[in-house]
Amino acid sequence: xxxxxxxxxxxxxxxxxxxxxxxxxxxxxxxxxxxxxxxxxxxxxxxxxxxxxxxxxxxxxxxxxxxxxxxxxxxxxxxxxxxxxxxxxxxxxxxxxxxxxxxxxxxxxxxxxxxxxxxxxxxxxxxxx
Numbered sequence: 001x002x003x004x005x006x007x008x009x010x011x012x013x014x015x016x017x018x019x020x021x022x023x024x025x026x027x028x029x030x031x032x033x034x035x036x037x038x039x040x041x042x043x044x045x046x047x048x049x050x051x052x053x054x055x056x057x058x059x060x061x062x063x064x065x066x067x068x069x070x071x072x073x074x075x076x077x078x079x080x081x082x083x084x085x086x087x088x089x090x091x092x093x094x095x096x097x098x099x100x101x102x103x104x105x106x107x108x109x110x111x112x113x114x115x116x117x118x119x120x121x122x123x124x125x126x127x128x129x
Contacts, residue, residue, distance in 0.1 A: 018062060020102045025095055027070070029088040029102065030080075031062045039079045042086060046072045048093075049104075053086055061086070065104040069093035 018031040031053055033042075045052040049069045053062040074091035092099075 018102070022092075022099055024092075026075075026092055027066075027090040027099060027102065029062075029090065030085045031088070032085055033061065033079070033083065034059070035084075037083065042079070044077045044086065044088065046070065046075045046077070046088070046090065048072060051088065051090070053088070064102075066090070067099045067101045067104055068097060 018029055020027060020029045022028070029051065034055075037055065041055050041057070043052075043054050043056060049066050051062060051064060051066055052060075054060050070090040070093055075089060077086060077088040079086055
């Protein structure tokens with residue numbers, strides 16, 4: 001673990017069903033759950049550069065390509081004690097790599113559709129695309 005620098009929730013995530021923070025070693029994602037969901041209802045798939053959280057009934061709660069690679073076998077998840085969120089701890093493949101976004105694109109919605117709202121991007125984000 002070593003340095004415990006928090007980079008904090010990112011602006012583009014404020015309207016989403018999730019929040020995220022990062023340290024030098026990991027990325028922590030907190031995803032809102034519909035009421036009545038229990039841990040055995042959840043399927044959490046952590047890939048090398050993808051994260052998918054869905055219910056066994058097929059309801060997509062989060063699905064996206066991630067900003068950078070993670071270590072799937074070192075990553076974990078649990079349900080919050082109030083059962084309102086699933087907490088996913090993604091171990092970074094490249095330690096000390098600062099993620100600019102959680103997902104590969106800053107325009108993401110929980111249904112997995114990309115939003116084509118280019119007008120919401122600032123000049124720097126447009127240059128980096």
